[in-house]
Amino acid sequence: MGKQTSEDLRRKAEAQLAEREGLIKSLERADLESLAHELAVHQVELEIQNEELRRTREEAEEARDRYLDLFDFAPVGYFTLDEHNRIVEANLTGCQLLKTGRSSLLKQSFTKFVNPEESDRFYLYRKKVLEDGTRQTAELRMQKVDGAPFHAQVLASRVKEERLRLAVIDVTERKKTDEIKDEFLSLVSHEMRTPLTVMLGGLQTLVAQGTQLTEEERARLLEDAYLETASLADMVNNLLELSRYRAGRLKLTEEMVDVPRLLYHLVGRAEEQHPGYKFEVECDGMRRVSAARIRLETVVYNLLDNAAKYSAEGSTVRVLCDARDIEMIVSVRDEGKGIAVEDQDKLFTQFERLGQDSPVGPRGTGLGLVVCKRLVEAHGGRIWVKSEPSKGSIFSFTIPL
Ligand code: ADP
Helix, strand or coil, X not given: CHHHHHHHXXXXXXXXXXXXXXXXXXXXXXXHHHHHHHHHHHHHXXXXXHHHHHHHHHHHHHHHHHHHHHHHHCCCEEEXXXXXXXXXXXXXXXXXXXXXXXXXXXXXXXXXXXXHHXXXXXXXXXXXXXXXXXXXXXXXXXXXXXXXEEEEEEEEEEECCCEEEEEEEECHHHHHHHHHHHHHHHHHHHHHHHHHHHHHHHHHHHHHHHHHCCHHHHHHHHHHHHXXXXXXXXXXXXXXXXXXXXXXXXXXXXXXXXXXXXXXXXXXXXXXXXXXXXXXXXXECCCEEEECHHHHHHHHHHHHHHHHHCCCCCCEEEEEEEEECCEEEEEEECCCCCCCHHHXXXXXXXXXXXXXXXXXXCCCCCCHHHXXXXXXXXXXCCEEEEEECCCEEEEEEEEEC
């Protein structure tokens, strides 16, 4: 039958050709010339059309490349999942997010990258998106191909019947910051409650039994309340410094600071605050550094204040500055009670106070050195301590030159 058809076709084509040839034979020369002209015009038209097609194709290819770039390098991981939850499409960011190559990712079940404890939640989420057909977000604990966990924010929408398109962002860092903030807030409230409780207790006793107390008992209660208030005030000041630093982190402008001059100025302030102590300044090498003055002042004054607070009256506190090669080192040395080696790391952690607080004055806030560390690191320096119990401590920090 097929053969029959192709023979039929051939016969028809030959008949048509014969008809055309007959037509051509019957044409006048003038007709032929005009026909040739028309053919030439058609040819040019075709060439133009061809050129346009080529250009359109090139443009389409460029657009596709641009789209692929946008898709691949978007700051979000994109995945398309088929009805069996297998990955059928993933952009480069998505591959990097899961720490694997595209070829090994395709056809894998997406569930493999969801923390097993979350697989039920993910199943329900997926079901809901498919049923409702609307875009929905979720936070999921996920894991990379090597099992490393991360927190993801997922935005899913339905594409074609059973397919899902997911946009995935790694929010681990944000989660961590949130947790640190929460922890910090609860620490601050806890830390503030202690002095407040002491103050309240003392004042309550004074109000309720004031007249029955001896002069000495009243004086003690008042003194305790005073010290607790002072410690609260210190803490609020430290917190203000921390938040001012956070808020102004980007705004602080650097200027040329004459470090020895700044040290003499701060030593003057410390002498006023701690009249029973001797303070000395020794400087070597370059004097001027580019730094945010307020940062330097806060750090040095905190160290001077601690040096006096944690050593006996009459002792000497020395401030040294020495500029070498790429950095200036500023050190504050005291002859105080020192710090046990095992405690030295803890010093720069929030609300860490060691053993006995300062023998005189208000309770420490445990925030001073935290502020110092933040400020020193903010200008690219390091801070550390060398100390020997009952011999004294040296706190040093660097300012890059
Ligand atoms: P604060 O002094 O307000 O408690 P800091 O963060 O400044 O808070 O210090 C934390 C702890 O480190 C202090 O409670 C104290 O135990 C210890 N410390 C700080 N500086 C010295 C020092 N120069 N000598 C001995 N101990 C110190």
